Amino acid sequence: GENVEQHPSTLSVQEGDSAVIKCTYSDSASNYFPWYKQELGKRPQLIIDIRSNVGEKKDQRIAVTLNKTAKHFSLHITETQPEDSAVYFCAASIQNNDMRFGAGTRLTVKP
Amino acid sequence: GAVVSQHPSRVICKSGTSVKIECRSLDFQATTMFWYRQFPKQSLMLMATSNEGSKATYEQGVEKDKFLINHASLTLSTLTVTSAHPEDSSFYICSARVRADTQYFGPGTRLTVL
Numbered sequence: 143g144e145n146v147e148q149h150p151s152t153l154s155v156q157e158g159d160s161a162v163i164k165c166t167y168s169d170s171a172s173n174y175f176p177w178y179k180q181e182l183g184k185r186p187q188l189i190i191d192i193r194s195n196v197g198e199k200k201d202q203r204i205a206v207t208l209n210k211t212a213k214h215f216s217l218h219i220t221e222t223q224p225e226d227s228a229v230y231f232c233a234a235s236i237q238n239n240d241m242r243f244g245a246g247t248r249l250t251v252k253p
Numbered sequence: 254g255a256v257v258s259q260h261p262s263r264v265i266c267k268s269g270t271s272v273k274i275e276c277r278s279l280d281f282q283a284t285t286m287f288w289y290r291q292f293p294k295q296s297l298m299l300m301a302t303s304n305e306g307s308k309a310t311y312e313q314g315v316e317k318d319k320f321l322i323n324h325a326s327l328t329l330s331t332l333t334v335t336s337a338h339p340e341d342s343s344f345y346i347c348s349a350r351v352r353a354d355t356q357y358f359g360p361g362t363r364l365t366v367l
Contacts, residue, residue, distance in 0.1 A: 174354040174355075176354075176356070178358075183363075184361070185346060185358040185361055186346070186358045187358075188355065188356075191355065193354075231296060231297065237353045238353050238354070241299070241354075241356060243296050243297045243299075246295070248294075
C-alpha cells in the first residue's frame with residue numbers, strides 16, 4: 143500500500159521568511175496530492191492540492207510542486223505570517239481510493 | 254468548499270458504555286465517507302471507509318465489532334464505539350469524499366472514556 147513520508151516534523155521560521163515542507167510517496171499510481179492545515183483541536187482544512195498531470199500549482203502565498211519521477215511533492219509558503227502557524231499534513235491517493243497521510247509538520251512562525 | 258458536520262463535538266462516557274458519533278455532509282451527497290482517529294500530536298490514521306448502502310471496509314488492526322459503522326444514507330455515516338474503554342479515548346474525525354478524490358473533514362469528536 144501507499145506510504146507517505148513527510149519532513150521536517152517541526153519547522154520554525156521568522157515572520158516574512160519562506161517555509162518548505164517535503165513529502166515522498168511510494169506508490170507510483172498515486173495521482174492526487176492534497177495539503178491540509180490543522181490548527182489545534184480543529185479539523186484539517188484543505189489548503190491546496192495538485193494532480194499528477196501538473197507539476198506546479200500556486201494560490202497566493204502557497205504553492206505546491208510535484209515531481210512524479212522522483213515521487214515527491216513539496217509545499218511552499220512565502221511571506222509567512224503568525225497565523226500560518228499550524229500542523230500541515232500532506233497526503234497521497236489514487237483516484238477513488240483512500241488517502242494516506244504524512245506524519246505532519248508543526249510550523250511555527252515567530253513574529 | 255463542501256461542508257461536513259460531526260456530532261457530538263465532545264463526549265465523556267463511562268467505561269463499558271457505547272458512544273455514537275454522527276457525520277453528515279450538509280450540502281452535497283457523499284457515497285463514500287472515511288473515519289479517522291488522531292492521537293495528540295500525531296497524524297490521521299484511517300480506521301475505515303464507509304460506503305453508502307454497503308458494509309464498511311476496515312483497515313488492518315481495526316476491530317469491526319468494536320467500531321461499528323453505518324452509512325445509511327448519502328448524507329449520514331455513523332461510528333459507534335462499543336463497550337468503550339479508556340484506551341479508546343481519542344479525537345475521531347470523519348471526512349466525506351467529493352468527486353473522485355477530494356476529501357473534506359468534519360470538525361472532529363473528542364471522546365474521553367473514564
